Amino acid sequence: MARGTGDILDVSHVVVSDRPLVVCDVDDVVLHFAAPFQEFLLAQGHEFLPRSFNLMGNIVASDTRLEVDIAGVYRLIGAFFEAQESWQLPIEEVVQTLEALSADADVVFLTAMPPLYSQQRRRLLDRLGLAFPLIASEEPKGPMMRRLNAERIFPTTFIDDMAHNLHSVRTHMPDSLLIHMMPDSALHLMAPKPQDDIVRARDWRHAEELIRAHWLPR
Incomplete structure (x- = not known):
């Protein structure tokens, strides 16, 4: 659900031992995630409509029922991750x-x-x-x-x-x-x-x- 950056992440901080x-x-x-994100959307004046397996095109404004554009969806996802400690x-x-x-x-x-x-x-x-x-x-x-x-x-x-x-x-x-x-x-x-x-x-x-x-x- 997130966009790729193309950067290779350093994982050297994770040390695994001789175990499974x-x-x-x-x-x-x-x-x-799915349930609290939908609750978060409602609190932000939006709704998720389960029409397909995609957040894009399926998030609408609660009052107008207009679809949120791609940039708006990413903003909502980012805002949720910013506030995840209060929701998940x-x-x-x-x-x-x-x-x-x-x-x-x-x-x-x-x-x-x-x-x-x-x-x-x-x-x-x-x-x-x-x-x-x-x-x-x-x-x-x-x-x-x-x-x-x-x-x-x-x-x-x-x-x-x-x-x-x-x-x-x-x-x-x-x-x-x-x-x-x-x-x-x-x-x-x-x-x-x-x-x-x-x-x-x-x-x-x-x-x-x-x-x-x-x-x-x-």
Whole structure:
């Protein structure tokens, strides 16, 4: 939902150890996004109309019903990310599950958002007890995941709500466990579906079962 800058982000601040690696998207995987963003739009005098899987062309002014132009949509997204600490809440069971997984694996957040708003997200995650390393980037996630893992031979897992991110990671890290996790929002019901060999997690407890099974010797 954010625009790419074309810049290559330095990830050297994230150090992974000789343990399994679990990389999670944030919006609608760790933190609710679709629902609070729609509430935010209403507070700003706008509405999201679920006509297609795209914010562009589907956000209208509440009074006139006129569509917000592309620049206006990006302004609203930026304003939401600026104010995210007042709007976003954790997905059910994510805190407990990632804490349990972190006893045996490195957990990293890879969020598709402008790095400009990373400090707000860092404060919010820390406040919620999710103090795992954070990378905010608009780059494709497959190359980012490969750079994070480097030449390690330990099991890797990637969790996201967007099919194109899961497919990107599969292209660059084909041995990774790919988990599709998303809310049952009107927006997500219209989203492109991941390919059939990508598993869908019902919730975070189910995701933990899948991840731990992936760690077992084969």
